Amino acid sequence: MAEPSSNAVLSQVGNTPLVNLNFLFDLPENGPTFLGKLEYLNPGGSIKDRAALYMIEDAEKRGLLRPGGTIIEASSGNQGIALAMIGALKGYKVIITVPKHTSSEKVATLRAYGAEVHVCRDTDTLEHPESYHSVARGIFEKHANAFMPNQYFNTKNPEAHYRTTGPELWKQIEGKMTHFISGMGSCGTISGIAQYLKEQNPKITVHGVDSANSLLSSDEPKSYETEGIGVDVISENLRRDLIDEIHPVEDRDAFQTARRIAHKGLLLGPSSGAVLHVAHNLLSQLTSSDIAVCILADSGRAYLGKVFSNNALFRNDEEVALFEKSVVNG
Numbered sequence: 212m213a214e215p216s217s218n219a220v221l222s223q224v225g226n227t228p229l230v231n232l233n234f235l236f237d238l239p240e241n242g243p244t245f246l247g248k249l250e251y252l253n254p255g256g257s258i259k260d261r262a263a264l265y266m267i268e269d270a271e272k273r274g275l276l277r278p279g280g281t282i283i284e285a286s287s288g289n290q291g292i293a294l295a296m297i298g299a300l301k302g303y304k305v306i307i308t309v310p311k312h313t314s315s316e317k318v319a320t321l322r323a324y325g326a327e328v329h330v331c332r333d334t335d336t337l338e339h340p341e342s343y344h345s346v347a348r349g350i351f352e353k354h355a356n357a358f359m360p361n362q363y364f365n366t367k368n369p370e371a372h373y374r375t376t377g378p379e380l381w382k383q384i385e386g387k388m389t390h391f392i393s394g395m396g397s398c399g400t401i402s403g404i405a406q407y408l409k410e411q412n413p414k415i416t417v418h419g420v421d422s423a424n425s426l427l428s429s430d431e432p433k434s435y436e437t438e439g440i441g442v443d444v445i446s447e448n449l450r451r452d453l454i455d456e457i458h459p460v461e462d463r464d465a466f467q468t469a470r471r472i473a474h475k476g477l478l479l480g481p482s483s484g485a486v487l488h489v490a491h492n493l494l495s496q497l498t499s500s501d502i503a504v505c506i507l508a509d510s511g512r513a514y515l516g517k518v519f520s521n522n523a524l525f526r527n528d529e530e531v532a533l534f535e536k537s538v539v540n541g
């Protein structure tokens with residue numbers, strides 16, 4: 212018998228393809244192997260479908276979210292989009308706060324799913340009373356029958372990846388991975404997957420990709436444009452002990468790599484651009500038998516007006532010309 216209709220969509224979360232990325236780097240035949248986990252093929256368009264669904268179903272089981280309830284969350288976009296989709300499928304009202312730097316496509320997507328969106332000021336810290344985190348908390352405190360997944364502190368976020376993405380990857384690659392490269396935002400992805408991988412083989416090296424301007428990677432944190440990554444909340448979901456190296460990446464490098472990769476046929480978001488920038492930098496350290504898995508968290512379609520538009524990225528024609536030349540020459 213067919214599943215109830217909303218479950219039929221939600222059962223498609225996960226089990227994303229793992230594809231060879233060597234064509235992106237023009238690697239020699241005997242070079243290392245890079246594989247990409249195409250997380251933008253989840254129904255809501257990003258890796259965040261996994262943790263959002265896991266946290267919502269956990270809240271339902273524990274009676275924290277009841278029929279007619281409201282889901283409230285602070286999200287730079289994809290977690291919110293996943294929650295908006297799940298809320299629409301399961302019949303919950305959804306309220307999302309986003310920082311101002313969130314792409315207009317993402318805000319429009321949230322609204323298209325029927326979510327109520329509050330666009331908040333870009334602030335240098337999340338403790339600021341006008342930050343999107345503070346605003347979400349304020350809305351939550353005034354709301355009856357509401358559930359806030361609170362991805363930064365909810366341990367079900369990494370657990371989702373420990374129980375699903377980690378084992379899925381391991382099976383796909385038949386245990387042959389040597390390096391794992393992932394963006395870091397709430398750190399659910401990297402901590403959950405790394406925990407599973409290191410339990411299977413402690414020799415796998417885990418590389419975290421952060422924004423160069425985040426609280427974790429900068430002495431003077433400031434707002435940045437690379438959406439999805441950037442560790443600005445340090446909680447137990449950041450398993451520093453499982454991450455061998457953290458690579459801070461500038462917006463410019465993340466954007467530039469995303470654009471270069473699009474010219475090669477993979478349209479990815481800037482966090483994937485940052486991950487592939489790091490992958491490329493690691494090339495010289497890898498041997499021909501190494502296999503590096505990269506998490507490609509979302510698609511470039513959500514950033515057409517930002518990452519893929521010259522107006523948004525460059526200050527003048529000279530910068531545009533320099534960039535176009537670098538895309539062509541690699």
Ligand code: PMP
Pocket residue numbers: 257259287288289290394395396397398399400401438439440480482483508509
């Ligand atoms: N990339 C993108 C595009 C994302 O939306 C997120 C989620 N913030 C991440 C990477 C990082 O994932 P996580 O929150 O699990 O660290």
